[in-house]
Amino acid sequence: MTAVSIDQHSPDQAVWERLARIQVARRRTLWVFGVLTLVGTLFYQSTWSITGSYHHNIEIAGLVLIFVAILGRAWCALYLGGNKNRKLISSGPYSLSRNPLYIFSLIGVFGMSAQTGSVSLGLVVCALSYAVFKLVVGEEEALLRKAFGTDFSDYCRRTPRFVPRFANWRNETTLTISMRAVQKTVIEALPFLLALPIFEFVEHLQASGVLPVLLHLP
Secondary structure, eight states: OOOOEETTTTHHHHHHHHOOOOHHHHHHHHHHHHHHHHHHHTTTSSHHHOHHHHHHHHHHHHHHHHHHHHHHHHHHHHHTTOOOOOOOSTHHHHHOSSHHHHHHHHHHHHHGGGGGTOHHHHHHHHHHHHHHHHHHHHHHHHHHHHHHHHHHOOOOOOOOOSSSOOOOOOOOOOOOOOOHHHEEEEHGGGGGGGGGHHHHHHHHHHHSSSOOEEEEEO
């Protein structure tokens, strides 16, 4: 999500209503994409043996990335949720990247895919998710440029769209936190953890011969 806190009662309401609709459409698109990916993985299996150490290590690394994604999204929410007025956020994680929430989402997506024991699948799914995020960010930034004008243009010039620039780090001396916003963000990220039992169950069905394996990838 782009670095902005939204107050629904501010002027120029059409811009913010459009931005809210884009974000809703993005969430729905990702859910549909996630379901289709899950259906595809029912007939897919890693080339690495599910009892081997390589397969196991990939799953463990993916689980670590899932927790990084959940904690990272909560970190972003600390900066977004406590602002009662519409405001351009440019400190904390938003001083490093304009879209840190999306970065942590990509980390979580890779972590989920890694529960299949495949690195290749994680890269493919991340690439497709990135394509969705890039389209959404383009529309979001066009709207934010209308709302914030030169302030947003200056922010874009000094802050990368995705890849963090750590030399940019700056922070607030005080931070007002909305625990409700943090809780909401964490809850939205918890489905990442569902990948672990789901793919373990899929592997069990494949090993039992209930599900046919049509494709192998490393």
